[in-house]
């Protein structure tokens with residue numbers, strides 16, 4: 195064991211699993227790096243974090259997170275830079291969102307010394323796990339869950355904070371074929387839709403599976419009150435380009451404020467493309483498509499970055515953007531984000547944190 199400069203204890207694995215990983219063929223989220231960051235919350239405070247070998251942790255069956263779902267996560271990436279270094283993309287924003295999720299779920303916020311410094315140290319320890327191939331990255335998954343051993347329903351008094359990382363390859367996907375989901379909803383006013391609460395994902399699985407069984411990649415979530423307004427696309431935010439204007443639903447309590455979404459808005463404005471954050475009904479999108487004004491639609495999120503949409507099945511017909519590949523904004527945005535994240539383009543907005 196040794197201590198890092200910021201005082202985090204590190205216990206190294208005896209034998210690294212690195213050589214067993216096929217970096218040319220990385221399945222998403224299935225190969226975990228050698229170490230994880232670990233901290234406990236008890237007696238009203240976060241205890242010192244530690245970096246330890248990745249592995250199983252013993253948990254009692256009475257663990258309150260398992261019964262009542264007091265649990266949430268984050269997700270973002272570290273990128274290999276053109277100069278060979280490593281940088282985290284917008285970690286401060288993920289840190290802020292982590293604590294917003296915590297507050298909504300009546301869980302304790304975590305200090306930056308644990309989240310930001312802890313993750314920087316974790317990546318230094320596992321730096322060889324950050325891929326070097328084009329489009330690849332190290333996905334970082336912070337997790338926080340309730341640890342009281344009780345069936346009593348109340349906010350827990352003890353929690354665990356764990357950060358796992360996994361190398362992920364470039365995301366290749368065919369343009370998305372989506373189904374507008376009119377029966378199930380992901381979120382509703384006053385609920386937890388704006389957080390990365392574990393339960394949100396459990397509640398979304400059935401609709402996603404039914405859509406996949408019918409040949410769609412994913413669903414378009416509509417608002418929980420009228421089922422008319424577009425909210426999100428699976429686990430991603432969504433943009434429509436109508437008459438040269440990029441329209442995305444405004445973030446309210448029912449939409450997750452994606453950091454990719456925010457980055458895309460900044461870049462679109464830099465490209466002098468008008469962006470509107472406002473409610474958009476699927477009927478309006480269908481009408482725009484009919485009039486040849488819907489030139490593009492795409493979904494955005496950390497995993498895929500920018501994913502073009504081919505079609506949206508709504509009632510009995512397909513909404514199809516009239517996208518022309520060579521002029522697609524989705525491709526330009528993807529290339530631009532890729533260049534910033536790898537240090538090929540200047541980091542004007544202070545999005546990178548060097549490890």
Ligand SMILES: *Cc1c(COP(=O)(O)O)cnc(C)c1O
Nearest residue numbers: 429430431450452453454495496
């Ligand atoms: C995480 C997430 C997003 C995208 O957020 P990013 O910060 O861009 O990765 C969008 N919608 C939902 C429901 C999410 O969980």
